[in-house]
Amino acid sequence: MGVSETRLGARVELDGLCKYYGDFVAADAVSLDIQAGEFMTFLGPSGSGKSTTLMMIAGFTIPSAGDVRLDGSSIISQPVHTRNVGMVFQNYALFPHLSVERNVAFPLEMRKVPRNEIAERVKRALELVRLDGFAERRPKQLSGGQQQRVALARAMVFEPPVLLLDEPLGALDAKLREEMKFELKQLHHKVGATILFVTHDQEEALTLSDRIAVFNGGRLAQVGSPDALYNAPENRFVADFIGxxxxxxxxxxxxxxxxxxxxxxxxxxxxxxxxxxxxxxxxxxxxxxxxxxxxxxxxxxxxxxxxxxxxxxxxxxxxxxxxxxxxxxxxxxxxxxxxxxxxxxxxxxxxxxxxxxxxxxxxxxxx
CATH class of the missing domain: 2.40.50.100 (RNA polymerase II/Efflux pump adaptor protein, barrel-sandwich hybrid domain)
Structure with missing residues (x-):
């Protein structure tokens, strides 16, 4: 997939990121240079370090060593809410007692955005994910795919330059997953943000990504385009895991x-x-x-x-x-x-x- 011409995203640099839990190495010297507006997928089996790396970028997990930079500035010591990245979790993490509108508005309210501006930005975000008309519904009144789109709208509403998606399609059935792949590609073209997408599903990675970072045992096994990983794997693990x-x-x-x-x-x-x-x-x-x-x-x-x-x-x-x-x-x-x-x-x-x-x-x- 081509990078959006608007290039609204930020460059993300991972420099020797490590995470240790006692003797267990969850992430081992992960270094990556992700270009502004790129759709980068972290792919690997369970326990390979992909989600740990994403959580260190988001700020939910504190690295044992290394640095994370957005557009050249380190964010490693910043708390989660000041990093200016949007996050979508696998279980969506919607507030069940709030309407769709209030769920999407939440990050703007936390940032003290004026009320009239909140209403307009929420309206635009819901239109972007094709949920205009659903503003007053509660999450339990929505399908899995609709809940996923609410989570995307909430992550995008404050216009972050980076979106972090942690296995967002994992809870959907096969038909919905296929539909959401197209929607994610279209959204990427529209918003131009840098997207970091975590999955263990190689088909998702191959169809959505500009580049894929394959994780194995906490390390990067190979980084490249979907075509390069499929047709020119650099080692036995990547050859066996991709396709x-x-x-x-x-x-x-x-x-x-x-x-x-x-x-x-x-x-x-x-x-x-x-x-x-x-x-x-x-x-x-x-x-x-x-x-x-x-x-x-x-x-x-x-x-x-x-x-x-x-x-x-x-x-x-x-x-x-x-x-x-x-x-x-x-x-x-x-x-x-x-x-x-x-x-x-x-x-x-x-x-x-x-x-x-x-x-x-x-x-x-x-x-």
């Missing part, structure tokens, strides 16, 4: 002319390319192979690496079929084939040819 993939680890037979020949026991030999920035493998090499790059039957015949396999199971997923294919007693891989490429499904127990090209094998670990 669906097959990880192929084999014993190195030969390395020459920019390629590596490996053998997987029970399967056979295959060839993958070497990669800049990685040590030349001498013992083992691990490659990532995306599901859509696995070729079956006639399509496999002209591939660089071809093997015999057996269909163990398949899933129909609407516009594609996913096949679990056994290549050896110790190795299964998954293929995803669009229904346009394959009109008839393959049944479990079917013996087939399986293949893929050298260019589609990406080195992610070398030893």
């Amino acid at each position: 669906e993939t097959n990880l192929l680890e084999g014993k190195v037979d030969a390395v020459r002319d920019g390629s590596c020949r490996v053998t997987i026991e029970g399967v056979g030999a295959m060839t993958g390319n070497l990669r800049d920035g990685f040590e030349k493998p001498t013992n083992t090499a691990t490659y990532t192979l995306r599901l859509e790059n696995v070729l079956l039957e006639n399509e496999a015949d002209g591939a660089d690496n071809v093997f015999d396999g057996t269909i163990e199971e398949f899933l129909f997923v609407g516009n594609a079929r996913k096949y679990l294919i056994r290549l050896s007693p110790n190795l299964t891989i998954t293929a995803r084939v669009s229904t346009q490429r394959q009109s008839n499904g393959l049944n479990p127990g079917t013996n087939i040819r399986v293949g893929w090209n050298t260019a589609d094998m990406l080195l992610v670990d070398a030893k």
Whole structure:
């Protein structure tokens, strides 16, 4: 998603942020430079440090070390209410006894904004999230998606340059999540704020973000565009966590002319390319192979690496079929084939040819 041309957001710099709980390291020297107006997602499994980092930016968690700067000025010693950042929590944190209007007005009232200005700004915020006409309702009278939009309006009403969203779609059902993805993208274009978005859902991260920071064990595993993370993961963890993939680890037979020949026991030999920035493998090499790059039957015949396999199971997923294919007693891989490429499904127990090209094998670990 492109950054809003208005660029109303602030630059956010994280400089060596750390958080320790006794011997447990929740965040370990996290450093990031987030540009004004950027949509940056913190992605990772539970306990990876993404929410801890967001809470340190917001001021709810005190860092053990490091600094947070907005437009070059440190905010690390400022209390939450003076940091000028908007916050949306997963459970929305709406006041159940207040109307929608009063919920949205709350941050303006805390900032002593004149009453007539509050009314106008609340009206604009509710129009922005398409909730004009709902001002007098209580949160319990709203759907989950509407409550989420109230929380967004409250976070935006005082026009902060930075919005922090902590898994805001997590409580919504699948259909509402899809709708809210579009709404978040549209809101980002309209308001131009810098958005820091926390999720463990890789699809949310890939569809919404300008860049993604992948967390693992309290550290940054990789930072880059959705395309770079999906197509050029820098390590095994990112390859496995972003999207669906097959990880192929084999014993190195030969390395020459920019390629590596490996053998997987029970399967056979295959060839993958070497990669800049990685040590030349001498013992083992691990490659990532995306599901859509696995070729079956006639399509496999002209591939660089071809093997015999057996269909163990398949899933129909609407516009594609996913096949679990056994290549050896110790190795299964998954293929995803669009229904346009394959009109008839393959049944479990079917013996087939399986293949893929050298260019589609990406080195992610070398030893």
